[in-house]
Amino acid sequence: MRAFKKATMALAAVAVLFSAQQAFAKTVNVTLTAKEVDVPTNGALVGGSNTMAAWTFDGTVPGPVVRVEEGDTVDFTLINPAENKNSHAIDFHAAFVNVLDEFAQIKPGETKKFKFEAKVPGVFMYHCGASPMVQHIARGMYGVILVDPKDKKNYPKADREYVLVQSQYFPDVDNYNAMLNDANAWKGSLINGQVFHYDPVHDPAGDHDTLEALPGERVRIYFVNANINNPVALHPIASMWDRVYINGNPKNQLHGIQTYNVAVAEASTFDLVTPKDKDVAGIAIVDHSMNAALRGAITVLVSKKDANPNKGKGEVIVIK
Numbered sequence: 001m002r003a004f005k006k007a008t009m010a011l012a013a014v015a016v017l018f019s020a021q022q023a024f025a026k027t028v029n030v031t032l033t034a035k036e037v038d039v040p041t042n043g044a045l046v047g048g049s050n051t052m053a054a055w056t057f058d059g060t061v062p063g064p065v066v067r068v069e070e071g072d073t074v075d076f077t078l079i080n081p082a083e084n085k086n087s088h089a090i091d092f093h094a095a096f097v098n099v100l101d102e103f104a105q106i107k108p109g110e111t112k113k114f115k116f117e118a119k120v121p122g123v124f125m126y127h128c129g130a131s132p133m134v135q136h137i138a139r140g141m142y143g144v145i146l147v148d149p150k151d152k153k154n155y156p157k158a159d160r161e162y163v164l165v166q167s168q169y170f171p172d173v174d175n176y177n178a179m180l181n182d183a184n185a186w187k188g189s190l191i192n193g194q195v196f197h198y199d200p201v202h203d204p205a206g207d208h209d210t211l212e213a214l215p216g217e218r219v220r221i222y223f224v225n226a227n228i229n230n231p232v233a234l235h236p237i238a239s240m241w242d243r244v245y246i247n248g249n250p251k252n253q254l255h256g257i258q259t260y261n262v263a264v265a266e267a268s269t270f271d272l273v274t275p276k277d278k279d280v281a282g283i284a285i286v287d288h289s290m291n292a293a294l295r296g297a298i299t300v301l302v303s304k305k306d307a308n309p310n311k312g313k314g315e316v317i318v319i320k
């Protein structure tokens with residue numbers, strides 16, 4: 001009898017926990033529209049042109065950041081407007097679904113809807129999987145979905161957060177065969193869609209914004225490698241990764257890392273702490289593979305006492 005009562009109480013406790021978790025999980029509506037538009041790239045710096053005939057989600061490269069919490073359900077809609085010339089698709093790396101169903105491509109004029117639960121916390125790439133996939137990604141159809149972890153125990157609060165997505169820039173966007181087979185077709189590295197996007201040092205004539213933080217702040221970088229072929233050796237010059245959360249999951253954690261290799265289609269979360277004892281400190285976040293760095297994969301983070309209070313906060317985690 002006593003054992004039975006204990007078991008009943010344990011079951012009741014589990015039921016309460018379960019319903020509490022259910023109560024926090026929510027449904028998030030996400031709609032992305034495939035848009036075939038020209039976007040700015042700064043490509044002239046590396047022998048290309050300053051605009052690319054891109055294929056995009058919602059008209060930007062990368063597409064919009066999708067942000068949910070672990071356990072949330074994403075109620076997703078993909079629109080391929082009739083004025084487009086190509087089929088498009090979506091592949092969320094955060095989803096467990098059927099590649100032949102949810103991720104199948106749709107023709108211009110069609111719409112696709114599906115739901116998935118964001119079960120695993122972390123930072124995940126999404127991209128178009130329509131054929132030829134190499135071309136749809138190289139032309140700009142990729143982005144990031146952040147699934148914030150529920151358990152914050154070993155996950156210190158960040159003072160600032162930034163999203164950086166790196167990808168290879170091919171000036172000849174029509175030649176997908178060359179993207180796969182010609183090492184010389186790749187001319188530049190795009191960071192959030194532009195060559196040397198946040199680097200006033202290597203492109204002093206350009207109009208470049210930088211990442212900013214106050215001295216002594218924990219800066220969290222959500223990094224996605226959307227390259228076609230190349231891994232990324234992510235290194236913060238004049239600093240160190242205080243923590244690397246592999247795949248963005250606090251359960252997968254490294255400490256005191258100089259360089260971390262991010263595979264193609266991998267995404268990870270990187271924390272650094274800016275020096276508290278310096279009024280001004282520049283840190284350059286680079287792909288230490290030199291051919292990528294010198295083709296545009298350099299991001300300057302400035303730590304200073306008069307840092308812009310809005311950068312890296314709330315909605316401003318992608319610097320334009």
Ligand SMILES: [Cu+2]
Pocket residue numbers: 034055087088089128129130136141
């Ligand atoms: Cu596409």
